[in-house]
Amino acid sequence: GDALWRVSDVIRLHSGAYYVNAALSTKTAYVSPMFGIVLGTQEFYMEADYFAGHTNVSGAQVALYHEPYENLKYYAGIIVPERDSGNEFAGVLGIQFIYGKKE
Numbered sequence: 816g817d818a819l820w821r822v823s824d825v826i827r828l829h830s831g832a833y834y835v836n837a838a839l840s841t842k843t844a845y846v847s848p849m850f851g852i853v854l855g856t857q858e859f860y861m862e863a864d865y866f867a868g869h870t871n872v873s874g875a876q877v878a879l880y881h882e883p884y885e886n887l888k889y890y891a892g893i894i895v896p897e898r899d900s901g902n903e904f905a906g907v908l909g910i911q912f913i914y915g916k917k918e
Contacts, residue, residue: 817849827853833866840870841901847873858882866897873897878907886913 817831829851837844851864863877878892888911896902 825855829853833872835868835870835872840868840872842870855880869897869899871901873900874902876907887911888913 816833817829819827819829821827831849832846833849834846835844845868847866847868849864849866851862853860853862855861859879859881861877861879863875865875866873874897875895876892877895878890880888880890882888890907890909890911892907894902894905894907896904
């Protein structure tokens with residue numbers, strides 16, 4: 816679950832909780848908080864998210880997004896592992912094609 820608060824046209828905050836099962840976390844199933852911020856416009860923005868805990872899904876991700884066209888978005892970022900998660904730092908690259916008209 817995630818709730819979004821629009822602070823201004825260029826600042827959005829979100830917070831909520833996430834569930835992870837024992838197979839994915841490699842430790843135990845649990846519910847934990849997550850927090851994030853989005854800074855920027857629809858065309859170009861940065862999103863930073865933090866997933867609390869000390870398992871395989873815990874840590875932070877920061878990415879820059881660019882949406883040059885209505886149906887195309889690409890992004891690059893970094894994943895920062897949480898202490899004792901067993902993960903390593905990682906880079907993220909992606910492209911997203913949006914089919915159909917956006918609402």
